[in-house]
Amino acid sequence: MRAVHQNWFDATARKDLDRLMAHIADDIVSYEHEAPLQYHGVDAVREVCGRGLDWTGGAVGWDVPDMTVLIRDDLAVVWGLNRMQAELPDGTSDESWSRGTRVFRKRGDRWEMVHQHVSFPYAPETGAAVTDLRP
Template identity: 30%
Template sequence: MKVTGNQQVGQEIIAVLKQWDQAICSLDLHQIIAQCSADVSLFDVSSELVGVSAYQQIWTRYQDYFQSGLRVFRDRIHIQAESQLAFVSCFSKIDVESGIPTPNILWCRTTICFRKKGDQWKIVHQHISLPTEIQDREPVKWDFS
């Protein structure tokens, strides 16, 4: 993990990211929304949306896929941190806690932008993409083990 800029803010973002990952893995919609700005935006593999209401709706679509025992895995994490704004870029995937990779769960490129409001960090933008090879348009399959 690499932190560039304000190291104290970088540590705050690491803690916020852990809370975010817990909310995601438990699909706790209240906590997910609580950690987002009202004007949050998302560019995803399959969609683009703006606003906390639309963001909440997208997460409800995943209820059938989430089960207990999940974990967010991240690799090549880079945090760029300043006093009011921070960016996290990394490779990520949600898979079983054991760490034994599930076939066809691929690593995605992820960027999350946090803005500090008062004393709280809120997600204002998230971008997730599935890298593909240009020639054959097949997903890139990384192994970070």
């Protein structure tokens, strides 16, 4: 699981969308940061990931510094705080943290992500997402 994630971190830095999709199941259901509430299928996830890579003006990266991995038979669950870093189109840089949980299923000899949930906490008094928190 850590090798799969390292592949994703490296592919993100290279903006290599094909490599990013290598461990995504065709039937994935993903809850992303942006609307709609659910993305069904690898093509939908590819589209949202592509938009994210295109949105940044320059360098982009992400990692999960305190990743927890639990594997039982053909299922694996990975969770932790996601750190996203991006050089924005105006030349400034941004860092944000969000929560992430990923579920994998071993199919044959490879692990595929079948579910992902990434989210920002919200402020109960306003209902607005809070994107500037740091651990």
